[in-house]
Structures are given as structure tokens and as C-alpha cells.
Amino acid sequence: MQWKGVLALALAAPSSALVRFHCSQLVTERLDPLVQPGSIPSTHVHQIVGGNSFNASMEPGVYDMPAESTCTSCQFSDDFSNYWTAVLYFRAQNGSYKRVPQLGNNQFTSANGGLTIYYMQDAIYEPEQKSNVTAFKPGFRMFIGDVYARTLEQAARYRQLTYTCLDTFVTRSPELIAFPQRKCKEGIMTSLRFPTCWDGKNLDSPDHMAHMSYPETGTFESAGPCPSTHPVRTAQVMYEVVWDTKPFNNLEWPADGSNPFVWSFGDATGYANHADYVFGWKGDSLQRVMDSPCHFKTNCAEYGHKMQSIAEMNKCTQKPVVDEDIDGWLPVLPGGFQAEYAPN
Template sequence: MRLTFLTLLLAAKSRAVVRFHCSQLVVERLDPLVNPGSIPSSHVHQIVGGDAFNATMDPSRDLPAESSCTTCQFADDFSNYWTAVLYFRAQNGSYKRVPQLGNNQFETARGGLTIYYMQDAIYDQGQKSKVQAFKPGFRMFVGDLTARTLSAASHSRQLTYVCMDTWTSRAPETMAFPTRPCPEGIMTSLRFPTCWDGKNLDSPDHRAHMSYPATGTFESGGPCPDSHPVRVGQVMYEVVWDTRGFNELEWPADGSSPFVWSFGDATGYGTHGDYVFGWKGDALQRVLDAPCWFDTDCAEESNSTLQSIEAMNSCSQKVVVDEDIDGLLDVLPGGFHADYGHGEV
């Protein structure tokens, strides 16, 4: 049985499940991992975290030193976290960007992501494992933006959707877009690999230096493979897309979803996420070592500072790429059309 957030909060302390929110920093076509230096990048992203984010993100840069603010609740977290952006495709073929909502107790946040760092499964009250924090210059990518089938998407585990019937819905999870109107929106969850090779802070595809467990899963305590022996905390993003305003519009007659990722994926299987580490000093390791659950508790136990939602919302970045991403669009920014896996439609 899945435990509720209240149950987790009341559980006995051990090591940390760190959960906190980051408001939106900027929405535009920049991607310093997949399209470094390109202005614009191929498709629209929504980025949260430190305001040192830019098109190149050289790994030698000191993100905490170069940032003047962060949209994240932990004041020492100048990392950058980003995902693609969701659009609604109307029956006349036009596209409209789907806004985001602040997750759970962060309703007044300016959209953004809820971030988790975990030693063990979120429903494991013990959180007994010792995990290593990432190092400066570390970055990684999860997912496959070319995936259009369940088989192709299965190579990246646990990238899922929840059709939210209530504001606290967290199940059932699917790997494709929901195909019915969701009363409280659609939540996407992206869970990153948890085994590191212990040497490389990055790799050409931003994935090879990381691995899933050799057997089992992170949740089942599966061991890391010999090629990637260092167990790190699982990074997970939750994003709530406010699809409520589209529920009364005409949906496809064939029962498919009307939603499309900003890179054209109309199946949902191509969802992906990017991560660039930027915590100040040993702040993340202190949090991971603290006997705590979630944001306020972990801040107290690790001697960390939390920002108010107002302070998070006040950190933003000027858009570099001047283009319309919010109007009724005939084509997605970057020239993409809805791709259902059997040719463009």
C-alpha cells in the first residue's frame, strides 16, 4: 500500500527523504546539455534553479558563486533542473502551451518542479542507506526524446504520468499520456538513475556515466553494477500540468491524447529531464546525512536555510530567445508537429 505524505511526515526519523519545490526561472528554447551553445535550442524547456543558467553551462563554472538568486526552496541549491514543455493540440491543428501549477503545499509558487533526493524508496520509512552527494560539474539526462513506443521508453525506467482525479492523486501511473480528461491536471514524474561510475561527471550522451541497478530496482534495494559501483541518491522531479482548462474542449475521436511535448511527441513516451548539480559546498551531503523527512525538517536537521515562496518567485531570468511560445501556434516552436510514432500528423 502506498503511504500518504502525512504518513511519511509522521514516520520515525532516520536518514533523509528531501522534498522541496523550485519555482519557474524561465521558459524558452535553451538546452546547455543536448544543444550546448545553441540560441535557440531545438525545443522549448521550462527551467528552475539558479539564475546562472545559460546556453553553455561550462562544467568548470562555479554555479553558486555566479548565481545571484535561486528559485529553489533550499537557499544553497543553485542547481538547474529542466524538462520539456507541454502543449495542447486542438482539432484544427493549432497548439497552446499548458501552464503549470505549484505542487501540493506550494500552490502559490510560480509553476516549477518539486524535487526529491532519496536514499531509498519514498515509502520506505527506514531510509537506511548512505548515499553520496554529487560533485561540482556533475550533470545527467534521463529519458529518450525519440521514444514513441512502450518498448523504446522502457530503457529509461519510471518516467510516468498520473491523471489526477484529486489534488493528492499519485496513482495509477502510466508511461504514456492519459487518454481522458484529468479533473485536477496531469502529473509527470521523472526518476533518474542511481548508480554512478565514480569517475566521470558527465558523458557524451549525459547517460553513460550513470546506470540503473544491476538487478531489481532502486526501490527494491537492487545492487549497483560493477561498472557503476557508487550509489547516489535518487533524484526525482514532479511536475503538475494544469490541463483543467482543456478538459471541456474537443478531444481526438480516436481516443488518443490531445497533448504534445514541445519536441513533437504526442505519445508521451519521449518525456525526459535534465540535471546540472549546483549545491553550495557540502550543503546537499549535509541534507542527505540528516535524520529528516521533507523540507522544513531537513532544513532544521542539516542547518540549512529555506526561502519563502515569495523569495523563490522573485528570482527569474530574462528570456534570451525572442519568440511566441504562448499564443495559438500553427507549429510548435522549433518547427515541430505532433508525432504519433507513425509519421507526423
């Protein structure tokens, strides 16, 4: 896929927003149009937010997400993108599994679970954003993480995927790469940060990652330059997911106190944390948002952006296509997975 002239546009278009908003839960089921397009069901359970045109295929270049959607579970009314992650389960000592629910984050506590989304030009939470970045284009999609990672060494490539043990609901440090090994009073938050350098040509790649890169040196947070192979600087897309592990703190944990949580595809280490993104903003609405002085401490509607109430976001849901029990106490994870720990 080619996008002619995008590099010149990226260098010319200043951005000033630091956007933070919430998306309520759209659906939780085994579908994955990015990694396993057309498969019904996909191998493991995901939780999805965004436009209600989400389905098993969503062929890029053919599928117009804003046109196909009738609602979005996101706060920005023009955002029909889909954002999703795997689902967390609790593993009891008898080997059965129970899905961990999600909570609305901070001021979005009345939301129906879901994710909090960031689009950041600079890695500082200040109103003035100085970097020049470009918005993604129709058909753009990306993935971050490794579902097969079971060791720190394997996870090190994705240093922007972390866990925070919430001692309070606003705790944000320390960040861990593996699952917390203790009970977290207010839950576990996962933070998933996508790369910020684009090759300027391809809207996707076979592994859904090669068209994107981390900075040549340092990290996004240190404002490192993009490599020559990926010269176009984009905003960093970041997800925050709050998993309500509180109901499980009073249940019997492993005798050694180790973590009893497991991802829906069997990873019990936490190293295989991952996320998917399919761009679906209407027209140039994302670029207009980013070019405004919108900041998560302000009301972005002040700058002409269409915003929904949390009640309106909560109304946008989908009925699962895959008919199976994902919420009861299950002998195996949906798809037949069992907890898989780090190799000896």
C-alpha cells in the same frame, strides 16, 4: 573526468534524509546547455528551475554556478542547480498549439509553477533512511529519457518516467508510461526518476547517461545492488511536474477521445518524456542536507539548512534570451515541430 577517492567516501558516509522541496519557475524558453550547449535557440522549449546563472553554455569545470548566481528559485537557499524538462502543449482540432501551464505541487500551490524535487536514499517515504549514498560533485550532470521514443518498446529502457492522471490533486496512481487517454480532472503529473548508480569517475559522459546506471537487478525501489561498472550508490533524484490541463478539458478533443497533448518537440505518444539535471549546490551543502535527519514532513531549517519562503522563490526569475512567442495559439510548435504519433 576523475574524482579520486569518491568510492571510499561513498561507502563511508551514511545518509539519513529524504528531501522533498519545490523550485518555482525560473524561465521557459528554447535553451539547453546540457544537450545543445551554446545553441541559441535550442531545438525545443524547456521549462527551467533553480539558480539564475542558467545560460546557453555553462561549460563544466569552468562555470561556478553558486558563484555566478544571485538567486535561486528553489526552497533550499544553497541549491543553485538547474533542473529542467520539455514543455507540454495542447493540440486543437484545427492543428494549432497552446502551451499548458504548470501548477505548484501540493503544499506548494502558491508557487509560480515549477518542479518538486526529491533526493531519496531509500524508496520508502519514511523518516529513517538507511542506505549509504554520496552527494554529487561540482561539474556533475545527467540526462534521462529518449526524445526519439515513440513506442512502448523504445521507452522501456527508461521505466522510471511516468504519468499520473490526477482525478484529485493528491492522486498518485496508477502510473502510466504513455500519455493518459482520457480527461484528467485535476491535471496530469509527470514523474521523472534518474538512475542511482554512478561509475565513481566521470562527472558526465557524451550521451550524459553512460556514467550512470540503474541497479544490476531490480530497480531503485527494490533496493537492487549497483553493477560493478557503476559501484557508487547515489540518492535518486526525482522530479514531479503538475501540468494544468483543466482549462483544456472543455475544448474540443479528438473525436475518438484520444490524447490531444504533445511535448514541445512533437512527441504526441508520451513515450519521449525526459529530463535534465546540472548539479549546482554550494560547497558541501547537499551532503550536509543528506546527512541530517531532514525529511519532507519536517522543517529542514530545524537542522541548520537555509530555506526560502515560496514568495522568495517566486521572485527569482530570468528574462528569456530567445525572443519568440511560446504562449499564443501557434500554427506549429516553437522550432517548427508538428505533432508526431506512434508509427503504424
